Amino acid sequence: xxxxxxxxxxxxxxxxxxxxxxxxxxxxxxxxxxxxxxxxxxxxxxxxxxxxxxxxxxxxxxxxxxxxxxxxxxxxxxxxxxxxxxxxxxxxxxxxxxxxxxxxxxxxxxxxxxxxxxxxxxxxxxxxxxxxxxxxxxxxxxxxxxxxxxxxxxxxxxxxxxxxxxxxxxxxxxxxxxxxxxxxxxxxxxxxxxxxxxxxxxxxxxxxxxxxxxxxxxxxxxxxxxxxxxxxxxxxxxxxxxxxxxxxxxxxxxxxxxxxxxxxxxxxxxxxxxxxxxxxxxxxxxxxxxxxxxxxxxxxxxxxxxxx
Numbered sequence: 303x304x305x306x307x308x309x310x311x312x313x314x315x316x317x318x319x320x321x322x323x324x325x326x327x328x329x330x331x332x333x334x335x336x337x338x339x340x341x342x343x344x345x346x347x348x349x350x351x352x353x354x355x356x357x358x359x360x361x362x363x364x365x366x367x368x369x370x371x372x373x374x375x376x377x378x379x380x381x382x383x384x385x386x387x388x389x390x391x392x393x394x395x396x397x398x399x400x401x402x403x404x405x406x407x408x409x410x411x412x413x414x415x416x417x418x419x420x421x422x423x424x425x426x427x428x429x430x431x432x433x434x435x436x437x438x439x440x441x442x443x444x445x446x447x448x449x450x451x452x453x454x455x456x457x458x459x460x461x462x463x464x465x466x467x468x469x470x471x472x473x474x475x476x477x478x479x480x481x482x483x484x485x486x487x488x489x490x491x492x493x494x495x496x497x498x499x500x501x502x503x504x505x506x507x508x509x510x511x512x513x514x515x516x517x518x519x520x521x522x523x524x525x526x527x528x529x530x531x532x533x534x535x536x537x538x539x540x541x542x543x544x545x546x547x548x549x550x551x552x553x554x555x556x557x558x559x560x561x562x563x564x565x566x567x568x569x570x571x572x573x574x575x576x577x578x579x580x581x582x583x584x585x586x587x588x589x590x591x592x593x594x595x596x597x598x599x600x601x602x603x604x605x606x607x608x609x610x
Contacts, residue, residue: 343610347377348426349384349603352418354547354576356603358384359426362391362404371410373610378408384608387542390419392427399440401427407541415443415486417550421455421600424448429602443486453601457550459594460486462558473508480509481559485594488520489555493563497526497536502545506538523552525560533560534573547576550596557582558591 345367348359358377360367369377369389378386391404403423405416420441427433428450435450444460466482481491490509494500506522509515522538535556537549557570561584568583580598584591 344607345610346605346607347384348605349386350422350426350601351603352421352548352550352600353574353578353580353598355418355549356386357419357422358386358389359422360389360391361430362393365393367391374406374410375408377608387539387546388416388419390423392423392430395440397440397445399438399445400433401437401439403439403441403446409541409543411541413487413541415441415460415551417457417459417486417554417596418548418598420446420448420457420550421598424450424455425600425602441486453599454597455600456595456597459554459596461592462594465562467562471509471512471514473512481563482520483555483558485551485554485558487551488515488518489523489552490520491523491525491556491559493525493527495526497524497534500524500536502536502538506545507543510538510540521549521552523556525556528573531566531569532571532573533557536575545575548574548578550598553580554582554594554596558584558594561591
């Protein structure tokens, strides 16, 4: 097989890829045996994506992997590293959950929760730890339970909090009507007529760093109604500092805001920038929306090792 050369990670060989409806697996090996996860500054990883939101997955149940923010940013660099929106580590749980999920954005900062990453996490631990189809893991946002059905994963999300509707926000010389909810991480949701006409990078960055959400900031979602119980969204993610193809907690936030403002019940279909449609369901308890679930794909892309 022809050897491929990558300037950041060295020489890659033993590459295979199967796609379509079957399992996709591109195995990349650099310099050490694949059975070794972390030795001599070589790190084994798995690349996955959830609805286009892509991640580097690392098994750290041994506790041997200690990555700096600079190393995480290098891994996520799409020109000099593997390339990803974030890094997820599997670690032993410190409470009643099966595992602990650590999530880092591509800037190296740790975040409380990532919906698309959590679905990938569930499938990843099924593979590396041979778990059952139901698995739980602790996050700073609470314990998340997951149910696996092939490439689809349903997450039982933490309870939404801090719901605020119809808030006036001064952005530059304009007042915008926004909605806010925390679905594990803080999200602003702004209904628009046509999401294709939105300058997500410019408008998203301005709202993400608004003093109302300081010091940590908020993610920003632009929501377009598509008829019935379907919406389409575009998301500017903090930590990535750009638009991403999907944001799981943003999907949940947008669906809940849509349900609250339109007085509709679930499930709600949410079309993301990457082309996938995710499903959000919930139970109404008076004015509260509770027992929230997020269902969507989680796919393996390739495996490999890299030099730190």
